[in-house]
Amino acid sequence: MDTKTGVYQLAARVHWPQGGLHRAAITVNDEVVDHRTIDGDEVGLSTWATIDPDKDVVRVVAYGASQIKGPYAASTGTIAKLRR
Numbered sequence: 001m002d003t004k005t006g007v008y009q010l011a012a013r014v015h016w017p018q019g020g021l022h023r024a025a026i027t028v029n030d031e032v033v034d035h036r037t038i039d040g041d042e043v044g045l046s047t048w049a050t051i052d053p054d055k056d057v058v059r060v061v062a063y064g065a066s067q068i069k070g071p072y073a074a075s076t077g078t079i080a081k082l083r084r
Contacts, residue, residue: 004053011046012060014038023063028056038062 014024016038025035026045034047051058 005050007048007050008053009046009048010034010051010058011044013042013044014060014062015042016062025061025063027059027061030057030059 010026010028010033012026016022016024022038023035024038024043024045025032026047027033028049028051033049034045036043036045045060
């Protein structure tokens with residue numbers, strides 16, 4: 001049985017043109033694996049995680065100031081790198 005499960009680099013750049021202090025995160029199956037405060041217009045995210053790219057859902061999300069306590073944001077970026 002061939003599996004693609006392994007340790008992958010997940011990286012993205014999130015643009016937030018409104019500026020101000022907000023949060024961006026990379027999630028795997030709705031669990032945060034990396035997050036940063038966006039202080040300005042954009043932020044870079046990068047982490048390594050064990051995933052199955054065929055089964056796990058990887059997202060990049062940004063949270064507005066009123067949404068920090070919950071996963072209410074839509075995806076606003078893309079995974080720039082997905083490599084072993």
